[in-house]
Amino acid sequence: MKVRKIEDSDIDPNTNFSDNKSSFRYLCLSNDLTVGTSRKFSIRDERDKEIEIAVFNINGKYYAISNKCQHQGGPLSEGILDIEKKIVTCPWHGWKYSVIDGRAPHKGGDSVNSYEIKMVEDKLYVDSIPNNIGKRVTQPLSILYFG
Ligand code: FES
Numbered sequence: 001m002k003v004r005k006i007e008d009s010d011i012d013p014n015t016n017f018s019d020n021k022s023s024f025r026y027l028c029l030s031n032d033l034t035v036g037t038s039r040k041f042s043i044r045d046e047r048d049k050e051i052e053i054a055v056f057n058i059n060g061k062y063y064a065i066s067n068k069c070q071h072q073g074g075p076l077s078e079g080i081l082d083i084e085k086k087i088v089t090c091p092w093h094g095w096k097y098s099v100i101d102g103r104a105p106h107k108g109g110d111s112v113n114s115y116e117i118k119m120v121e122d123k124l125y126v127d128s129i130p131n132n133i134g135k136r137v138t139q140p141l142s143i144l145y146f147g
Pocket of ligand 1: 069070071072073074090091092093094095
C-alpha cells in the first residue's frame with residue numbers, strides 16, 4: 001500500500017473526503033498517531049456497515065488493515081508490531097499479518113483486508129473500500145491441493 005501526500009493542487013474542490021460521496025473516511029490528525037504506534041478506528045463502509053480498522057504509523061508512513069483477526073476476531077491494533085518486517089502479531093493467539101497488504105507472512109495463512117490511507121494536509125483518511133480483500137483459509141494448503 002502506498003501512502004501519497006496530496007498537495008492542495010491535487011484536491012478536487014468537489015471532493016470532501018469525509019462526506020458520503022467519497023469512499024474515504026476521516027480518521028484523525030496525523031500527529032494523533034505517533035511513530036511506532038497503532039490505533040483502532042470505527043468507520044462506515046459503502047453499505048453503511050460499521051467496520052473496524054487498525055491503523056499503524058511506521059516511520060511516518062501509515063498503513064491500514066482490518067482490526068479483526070481472522071482467527072477469533074482479536075484486535076490487531078493492540079498486537080505486537082514488528083517495525084522492521086511490517087508485521088503485526090495478534091495479541092490473542094499469535095497469528096501474523098503484514099500491515100502493508102493484510103496478508104499472512106507464511107504460506108497457507110489467512111489474510112485480512114487492507115485499505116488505502118491518504119494524507120491531506122495534516123489529516124488522515126482511509127478508503128472504506130479495501131484495496132486487498134483478506135481471504136479466510138480454513139484448511140492447510142496440502143488438503144486444498146491434494147484433497
Ligand atoms: S484471535 Fe488472533 S490469533 Fe486468535
